[in-house]
Every structure is written in structure tokens, then in C-alpha cells.
Amino acid sequence: MRTLLVDHEADLARAVQGALSNCGFAVDVTRTLDEATAAFGCASYDILLLELVLPDGNGLDWLKQLRRDGHSTPVVMMSSLNDLGRRIAIFNGGADDFLPKPVSIDELIARMRATLRRSTQMTAPVVTFGNLKFDPISRQVSVNGRPLRIARREVCILEHLLSRAGRTVARTSLEDSLYTFDNEVSTNALEVGIYRLRGLLNRSGATLSIKTARRIGYVLELNGAASIAFSRT
Known part of the structure; x- marks a missing residue:
């Protein structure tokens, strides 16, 4: 945040x-x-x-x-x-x-x-997308009820993508949410964070994935076999 x-x-x-x-x-x-x-x-x-x-x-x-x-x-x-x-x-x-x-x-x-x-x-703090749940206040992420250990940067990326689930999020928007004015943003810092988050979601059995919108940004989508499920509770 x-x-x-x-x-x-x-x-x-x-x-x-x-x-x-x-x-x-x-x-x-x-x-x-x-x-x-x-x-x-x-x-x-x-x-x-x-x-x-x-x-x-x-x-x-x-x-x-x-x-x-x-x-x-x-x-x-x-x-x-x-x-x-x-x-x-x-x-x-x-x-x-x-x-x-x-x-x-x-x-x-x-x-x-x-x-x-x-x-x-933040009236409905817990976000559910597929089998993943995210509490933006406690910063806790879980898949099928199992907590995931995610680094701060990847949590911030996930939070921003979840806030626009199903829609393309521009690179510049993601970078603005991740870095302060004092940070020096390397050209591949966001890509590294996306790569790590993708791997974690895949290994955890999450029913969602991060797609790349070429030259634009990224979009968080449910996998093809997953039922549509997005809510704030």
C-alpha cells in the first residue's frame, strides 16, 4: 500500500x-x-x-x-x-x-x-479469486486454505492485479504501486517480481495465472478449467 x-x-x-x-x-x-x-x-x-x-x-x-x-x-x-x-x-x-x-x-x-x-x-477486505484468498490488511495470502509465504514486492503485485482481476493492468500502474520516489527502478525489476509470483502460484495449485499483454502490461485470469469466482467478503 x-x-x-x-x-x-x-x-x-x-x-x-x-x-x-x-x-x-x-x-x-x-x-x-x-x-x-x-x-x-x-x-x-x-x-x-x-x-x-x-x-x-x-x-x-x-x-x-x-x-x-x-x-x-x-x-x-x-x-x-x-x-x-x-x-x-x-x-x-x-x-x-x-x-x-x-x-x-x-x-x-x-x-x-x-x-x-x-x-x-476497504469495507470488504478479504478478496477471493478462484481458490486464492487475500486479506489486504493482514497481507495474508492463501490457496485452498493453505497460507503462502510471499515476499513483500510480490504481495504488492498480486494486490494490484487482484484489484483489477480480469483486466489488463499497465506496467506503469504496477510500478507506481510498488516503488516510492526514492527507489531506483531497474528495467527488469517488475519482470522478476512477476516471474517469481507466477512460479509461486503455479506450485501452490492456484486456479489463476498471470498473462502478459505484450507491450502493455499484465492481466490476472482464472485458468480455463476453473469456475468463475471473484468476491470480497
Whole structure:
């Protein structure tokens, strides 16, 4: 899941970015509201982590403007300023959750997952396609009820393909979901991930496969003998 972290505290930002990356999140880090505005205009984010007090302004004022502009991206705000009146203002201003600093990384991840579950995009979190099930919150994948061990990059590829199952997904769309602005994307990185995911699905007995749309992208399809089965439960 693509995440935007807006915080000028370098040590915290590095710790959060590392922990979230290990949990399957692709995290862009910005230090100011100007940088956050630029990032928000270039990429589509699943969730936003926002500090209240930033070098060039107030995070809550920026969030209010996002909401006025019609953006519904879930937002978790953080601040060492933790009085009741301020927390109420943060929720009334459009935040989905609030964490006081210093932040517990484990609690932050748990609250992010809870926020994503509550968001309109994740009202039916478990996706079933053929005999494969995927829970985008826990990042767990199973085939015929048996859990699969999949590397973070391959899980992200699978998630993106599942969100458009049966339709061709452009290479550029897949790459945008996998990499942050700081990543250097090699020319064959996506192909390697697709190759590994194909092999894993094949060995697991999954009734789905990844087809290549030449010069365009990839499509996740059910195998010919499989019955049509796609649902969110």
C-alpha cells in the first residue's frame, strides 16, 4: 500500500519508513507541507500519516484543504500536542485517527490497519479469486486454505492485479504501486517480481495465472478449467 508520511523529525521518519516497508507498505517521506502537496499531486496514496506542526505550516489546516478539495484518503495525525481541545479539533478537521508522540511503531501500524478497515475503500477486505484468498490488511495470502509465504514486492503485485482481476493492468500502474520516489527502478525489476509470483502460484495449485499483454502490461485470469469466482467478503 502506498503511504505518504509527512514529518520533519528525521529519526522518527526513518524508523516508521523501515517498519512499514517490512509490513508491505511503500512509504514516501516528506518534511514539509510544500513537499507533501507536490507528492500528493504526483501519486495516489492509500493512507496518509501527518504531523500536526511542520516547518512551513499547520498540518491540520492542510488536511482541511484536502477535504475541501474532495480527497477522502484516510489520515492518521500525530503530535506531541495532546490536549483534549486539540484532539477534538483534529478529528473535526477530517482526521481518521490520532496518535500522541512519542509514537509506538507497533501501535501506529495497528491503527493504520484499523483505519484502512474502516475506510470506504476497504469495507470488504478479504478478496477471493478462484481458490486464492487475500486479506489486504493482514497481507495474508492463501490457496485452498493453505497460507503462502510471499515476499513483500510480490504481495504488492498480486494486490494490484487482484484489484483489477480480469483486466489488463499497465506496467506503469504496477510500478507506481510498488516503488516510492526514492527507489531506483531497474528495467527488469517488475519482470522478476512477476516471474517469481507466477512460479509461486503455479506450485501452490492456484486456479489463476498471470498473462502478459505484450507491450502493455499484465492481466490476472482464472485458468480455463476453473469456475468463475471473484468476491470480497
